[in-house]
Amino acid sequence: MTQQKMINGMIFACLLSIGFLLGMPDSALAFKVPIHEEITREVFADFKVVAGSETLKFTDYAIDQILKANKDTDDLPNQVNSEKHFDGEDFVGGSQRVKDLKERVISKVTATEPYPTSARNDLGTASHTIQDFYAHSNWVELGHSSPNINTKIGREIFSGAEKNIPTCPNDPGTLGGEGLRQLTSGYFILSNNVACGVPPGKCRHGVPVVCSTGINKDDSSRQGFDTARSLAVSATKDYLNQIFSDSRMAGNVNAIKLLMRINN
């Protein structure tokens, strides 16, 4: 870690501390934790898989574990990992992450020696990243409404606007120009050694109290929140469908029960 990075990290930690003192919710940099919880519980509690003569559902125990892994993705040390939240135009990192986690979930419950607890943790943290895509990118502003999710998520790696393309050309808190045509997401970490700064021409995530303008749709006070939330619900379901329709999972009652933590 360079000295500059350390200083940036310290300033960032201070800004967060100020936010906490002023009553900022503990997850100001993602869909608020209760919203992640609501979305995740809603999707997982309703989700059913038909295998043979049985209709299978996630148990409450499994759902609680998945919810915790989703929530923990917003813990402070994880906030600086842009790929966990589709922050800072890290679409390659984010899309690679959810694709890799899908593979890991399937591998862990279909292995000769399965690791179902670890598979559920992977599923929980993947669901967080998927949900953040809709809260942190301009997918909504590009004209997509539910159920028009980004079907590349979980299936392929994709990128967004190039580094030299301004997406918030006039003001870091307002999309404009190519930001209304190309995929982009907000930066929230210190950049150019300026609090709330972003790379030139790029967009800001927006942090309550500290620098509130930005493009995030993390809570109901933000424009586009309702659309982002319903897209996140659809996308979380789609990811589950990808997992359970994989050739190693479909009809594999044992693996399905392991992941859903259904004891015989």
Ligand SMILES: [Zn+2]
């Ligand atoms: Zn997040």
